[in-house]
Amino acid sequence: MTKKEKGFVPVMLTPFKENGAVDFEGLDRITEFYLRSGAKGLFANCLSSELFELTDAEKLKVISRVMKAAGGQVPVVAAGNFGRTLKEQADFIKRVYDTGVQAVIVLTGLLAEEAASDTVLEDAIGRLLSLTGNIPLGFYECPVPYKRIISPQLLGKLVNTGRVIYHKDTCLNIEQVREKNRLCAGKPSFGLYDAYMVHAVASLRSGSAGLSCIQGNFFPELVVWLCKHYDNASLKKEVQLVQQFFIDEMDVMHRNYPKAAKYYLWKNGMNISVYTRESGNSQVSYAIKEDVEKLELRFRDLAEKIPGVLVRAQ
Template structure:
């Protein structure tokens, strides 16, 4: 995850059958789509995967399945902390690590209560590190159950241990991103930005790549942006792509991930829009907005001559 090549790390969806069970056939096809698009890694068992609606057994099954499909082609990271005593979280971190992931992701909002101080949080992080041998760890500033954003010096202190190699940042603040990058420079560590609004600026500042929900609509477009953000020959096209992503943020976030699954249906993936998480009403108005997004993307993709798997 710490390689110098700018890359896209998809936050993977979990396809379900209409009866609510995991659709492993669709999960295979979806994983292949991410790979064919040129993703440089995968983030399995994350919020987009509806990880809080999965049982521990299903989490392990899904991660194991993704690893089997990937077969070493790219690194895979996966969440391994789901609350409770640090010792309990450490046990599941070890279980996830044993599957063969590159790093196990710790949810910042589950390592301390919302009202706990940074000192309590830091103590819990170091406790987790001490209880998990030499397992590579990453952080995700997940908005659920609450969003705890790491301060730049905190992140630096954790990276200095040599154990933290990955961070999915959701601070939405480019100045903080730059400070985090400056303080962690020189380490085997990658910061992946989730905020598409400043994607190009974040890449220019030194982020290792992007890890955003937009990749669950058109992963090849996010890969294209990571590949060309600094290419002067397509500078105008980069601006167009960045603006396209900004202009469609509301559409892509509304009743997500139902909308992204519907978008993937439009692309040709045999995936149900079933979700276990209650995210709102997939109304005709929302559906129409997604269909317009699909049409607009199809035109943009054609203009950029981007190849797609489906």
């Protein structure tokens, strides 16, 4: 995952069986689906994976299974700073790294209390770095338990240590993204992956290494296409259409997520259950079905206008 080739890194879903157990065969299928769609990396054990609903043992098993299914075709990163203390978080980071991931991702909201200053956050990060040897790390401004944004200045400082190679950005502010990319420029091992599709094109043009968004759990081929063609002058009109589609459909794809995404994939031939642990069931409301039906029709209409984007034949 480098800046030379913009790439889509899916925030992976975790399929469950109807009894709530992890569906590892389904996880293989969804991993293969991401790869067929053109993903350049995989983010396992993230919020979309329902990571806070997984036991520590399940987290490690899920990551290991993704590693096996990916088979070295693309790099894999995974969240790993779990524990009540920084020492416990560091120990679990080591266990995650032992699965073979390229980098272990640190959830910023688990490092300091919400009211704590940036100085407290920076100190916690420094201590975590010292407790984890030379393990490559990344950061994720995860919305849960609360969203803790890393400032451009702090991110630049961290990247300069040589230890931080990945950042999943959720600041929703294109000016901050531009500044982060400016301050981290010239570090070929580092990549910023933006989650906010409203400014996807501007983010890629500012130097972001790629996109890592929930929309990729509906339309991965469309996110891949945008990463390839965002700056193609001959496709300027089509790029604008795709960008506008993601702006217009933002609320729909966030609503009832991740169940709506699982339902969309199931409806289009993916052999996985719609079960989520948060809901404790695989029931799909009429509202979700209606949203997904309309969303699919709008996507099919868009795909007819975009060269190289094919509606999946199931």
